[in-house]
Amino acid sequence: MSRVLPELFAAAVRRDGGAPFLTYYDDASSERIELSAVTTANWVAKTANLLVDEYDLEAGETVAIGLPPHWLGVVWALSAWSVGASLTSGTGALAITGPDFAIRGERETVASALLPLGGRFREPLPDGIQDYGAEVYNHPDVFVPFDPPTAESPAYDELTHADLINQADAVTDRILVTRTLTDRDGVRLLTGVMSGGGSIVLCRNLDPAKLERRVADEKVDRVIQGLEG
Template identity: 40%
Template sequence: MTATASTPAGMLRTEVHRDGARPLLTFYDDATGERIELSATTVDNWVAKTAGMLTSGLSVEPGERVCLLLPAHWQALAWACACWSVGACAVLDPADDAEVTVAGPDTLDTAAGLGSPDLVALALRPLGAPFTTGLPDGALDYAVEVPGYPDQFTPIMPPDPDEPALEQQGTTHTLAGLVARAHDRAGQLGLPSGARLLVSTDDLGTALLDALLVPLVVGGSAVLVRHEDPDGRAARVDTERVDAVVNPAA
């Protein structure tokens, strides 16, 4: 992917070039026992494949809207960054004007009722496995569709940093605004360079800021936890060598 460091995709590319093999995101779901560790290069590959699916498979163009009805999950972070790579706006609330709606197993019924031209379903199973049950008519299984797309993505035109990038609860942030917000958040938290954060949340907006964008601006990494078992936090902080436990952003 090609982008400037004034955009989230540009920051990700910077980290890939700096040290692509290092862990960028470690994801836990304490309800299922899942743990997966993703390097910067692996995250970048998932973002590139998803951006390819958006453009080549779903005909999404810069400035269009993609509705992400997803929880705080590593695949959801890849989807948001893929939207930003192509210049699309990721909308985190139900929207009836999106070109594509992306849903997890708990939001498929809501998504199917929105009337988007395309519906993509994520099973959110360990290791990115596909659904084992039927899907609504016309829905695409992300795990089945995305592997065929390239590991690299270059937009025809790099997204404008001033383009809308994220909309949630009536607030819209631009690509450059997301980068600035992440810098502000890192300063608010007093994070040193290379900090490793533990972020416990099921809110995608919180995860995008604290578990993806903030680690990118400080050259660090994150441990993102869904359905956290509080009794296991101390051991996880020690095992994962966490520097800071981050409360949800205000």
């Protein structure tokens, strides 16, 4: 059994790399993107390299993710863990925010415009905020950590990698969710999907009238209700 979250994700990639891992919808913008495990891993590697090479993020530091339900939240969580950093519900040394610039990091703040394919902002950003979409594509698709996490390394606040893996219920099916996957309950759910070999349909701004059709189109096995966030 994998002892750390990057190993758990790597096992999911090896198990069925070409299968859908995360399918994202935004009914307000009509966006749909489907990420296989391999494609997700490419984004994770690029982002982890960005964190180390551009923002000097080190093992043991904290990352705050202030994004709405979005596929990039999953990428950032996996990237932070790959570097050996921990997610935090408080103020992180580094923060990732959306176009609302709702949170700031103690040392670095990175913003995503939340445009399709992680696109860059179309207008200049406020001072002190870096543009994720302008930087991430310049980084390699392979990441080798200098100081990888251990089972006892923090993963989310006081929870270690071992805690999250041991507490997560394995998810073997395809689930539809409408909540963020980067808070405490969200990372447990994400860990369960990686552990069980399931997949996620993540819907932001879900139009209730489209739910039944989406379940059918995406071959969803289970809808997790009451978890908006």
